Amino acid sequence: MLEAFLDLLVPLVMAAIIDQGIAANDRPYILRMGLLLVFLGFVGLTFSITAQYFAAKASVFFCAKIRHALFAHIEKLSFTQMDQAGSSTLITRMTNDVNQVQSGVNLTLRLFLRSPFIVFGAMIMAFTVDVKAAWIFAVVIPLLCIVVFGIMLWSIPQYKRVQSALDRVLGITRENLTGVRVIRAFHQEENEAERFEDGNSILVRLQQYVGRMSALMNPITYIIVNIGTLILIYSGALRVESGSLSQGEVIALVNYMSQILVELVKLANLIITMTKAFACANRIQSVLEIPVEEKPSSLPDATSNDTPIVEFNHVSLTYAGAGAESLSDIHFKVMKGQTIGIIGGTGSGKSSVVNLIPGFYKATAGRVLVDGLDVKDYEPETLRNRIGMVLQKAVLFKGTIRENLLWGNANASDEDLYRALDIAQAREVVDKKEGGLDAQIAQGGKNLSGGQKQRLTIARAIVRKPDILILDDSASALDFATDAKLRKAIHELSDMTVFIVSQRSSSIRHADQIIVLDDGEIAGIGTHEELLSGCTVYQEIYYSQFPKEV
Numbered sequence: 001m002l003e004a005f006l007d008l009l010v011p012l013v014m015a016a017i018i019d020q021g022i023a024a025n026d027r028p029y030i031l032r033m034g035l036l037l038v039f040l041g042f043v044g045l046t047f048s049i050t051a052q053y054f055a056a057k058a059s060v061f062f063c064a065k066i067r068h069a070l071f072a073h074i075e076k077l078s079f080t081q082m083d084q085a086g087s088s089t090l091i092t093r094m095t096n097d098v099n100q101v102q103s104g105v106n107l108t109l110r111l112f113l114r115s116p117f118i119v120f121g122a123m124i125m126a127f128t129v130d131v132k133a134a135w136i137f138a139v140v141i142p143l144l145c146i147v148v149f150g151i152m153l154w155s156i157p158q159y160k161r162v163q164s165a166l167d168r169v170l171g172i173t174r175e176n177l178t179g180v181r182v183i184r185a186f187h188q189e190e191n192e193a194e195r196f197e198d199g200n201s202i203l204v205r206l207q208q209y210v211g212r213m214s215a216l217m218n219p220i221t222y223i224i225v226n227i228g229t230l231i232l233i234y235s236g237a238l239r240v241e242s243g244s245l246s247q248g249e250v251i252a253l254v255n256y257m258s259q260i261l262v263e264l265v266k267l268a269n270l271i272i273t274m275t276k277a278f279a280c281a282n283r284i285q286s287v288l289e290i291p292v293e294e295k296p297s298s299l300p301d302a303t304s305n306d307t308p309i310v311e312f313n314h315v316s317l318t319y320a321g322a323g324a325e326s327l328s329d330i331h332f333k334v335m336k337g338q339t340i341g342i343i344g345g346t347g348s349g350k351s352s353v354v355n356l357i358p359g360f361y362k363a364t365a366g367r368v369l370v371d372g373l374d375v376k377d378y379e380p381e382t383l384r385n386r387i388g389m390v391l392q393k394a395v396l397f398k399g400t401i402r403e404n405l406l407w408g409n410a411n412a413s414d415e416d417l418y419r420a421l422d423i424a425q426a427r428e429v430v431d432k433k434e435g436g437l438d439a440q441i442a443q444g445g446k447n448l449s450g451g452q453k454q455r456l457t458i459a460r461a462i463v464r465k466p467d468i469l470i471l472d473d474s475a476s477a478l479d480f481a482t483d484a485k486l487r488k489a490i491h492e493l494s495d496m497t498v499f500i501v502s503q504r505s506s507s508i509r510h511a512d513q514i515i516v517l518d519d520g521e522i523a524g525i526g527t528h529e530e531l532l533s534g535c536t537v538y539q540e541i542y543y544s545q546f547p548k549e550v
Helices: 002-022 027-076 079-085 087-111 114-129 131-178 180-185 189-215 217-242 247-288 350-356 380-384 401-405 414-423 427-431 450-463 480-491 528-534 536-543
Strands: 310-317 327-334 339-344 365-370 387-390 468-472 497-501 513-518 521-526
Touching (some): 002 114, 002 247, 027 087, 027 247, 079 087, 087 131, 131 180, 131 217, 131 247, 217 247, 327 365, 327 513, 327 521, 350 468, 350 513, 401 450, 427 450, 450 468, 513 528, 521 528, 521 536, 528 536
Parallel strands (some): 339 497, 468 497
């Protein structure tokens, strides 16, 4: 505001120099006023630098907090909500959208007060110079407002379309980067390049269209202001000739019109940036408004040995957007310390069952109980601290082996880590690496084999010393001998309830209870011997892997 106020004083000083200094050939007066102009410029520059520094600082820290809040919120979303939102659009909103908001906040703090203040201040100052000439300002400024705000209102939905197209391009890019080996294995590079080109072309066309429309703002504002300047100079010349207006006052009025032009160019750029920022802010807000189901709860009171540690009470599950149920009427009880095997054909719902225990997905019917308490009533962190989960896809993060294992328990000692590695049959992986526990793992574990990654992820879950250990087909890359050693070591952990999901009969045949799934329903429950004698689905799976005794 102070910077703008000083800018508005400059035309008055110029008018005084012309009317009093030059007209009277008063060189000392001209020198004094010239020094005053230099002083105003220096002080204005100081205010400008100060304003820009704090505007930049405010916008950067504001958007840093938005990123933190957005990331923290996304971390709390359920798997269903993540599936619905899509990872590519979440990445775009946390990066590109936040950057657009940062630019918008910066320019808003810098120009939103300054530009309107100078535009309307110049009109008011023009009235103090000459009322008749100032009416030109009163006509020009509303016309400019109509143009600027009209284009802004049209642009907001268009920029939303641009960001959505950017989401699609990012989705294709992410898919290609993560699946680059598959793409090359099937020689699909050209097809994927064409698919990317199609998505990129749509994005370019949208950006060109909205860019052309937004670019109209500058020439239209220039035309209106320059027409106003022409009228001002023409009418001013006539009035100077008649003696009702001085030459200095005409120069002052032209300077005010020029200031309006310069500020409106800035304001036009500000409006375009603000339009993008508003569109991006709405997209960020839509993510933050996704409800997070969190119910504060502590661990349930100690239960008797008769209470199942896990119970599925007529549970059904339908994924969001799916046409049919993935699980139907699943009902079983698991006592503490038992080992449970879950087996079935591809797509039978094995992973869906175990994903319900830590609350990754919520049952659409029935109840999933842990220690007699519905998982929906647990605070997620409280529930998941009791569960060690090894998912189908082994995921390791860039860093050392030690850092990856400490995800299971940040306070674990080296002794605890080595014990978990021994149980997971992963000790040799560490011993063969230079640096041992401090050996580096590449992003995604790219410098490890599939079996090594699986064993380290199992060790990471065991480090937690969970009450419930879930192995979701997590030994598929292991040979039979290593798999057998792993199962034997886990079976010796008598205080831990273990769920083993597998398509190998050998991996679950010694479980206390085996659950056989077929097309989302339970086809049989019992021991290996009971199922082999009475469950057709289990017989088909078993005899497809082992020869039938005659």
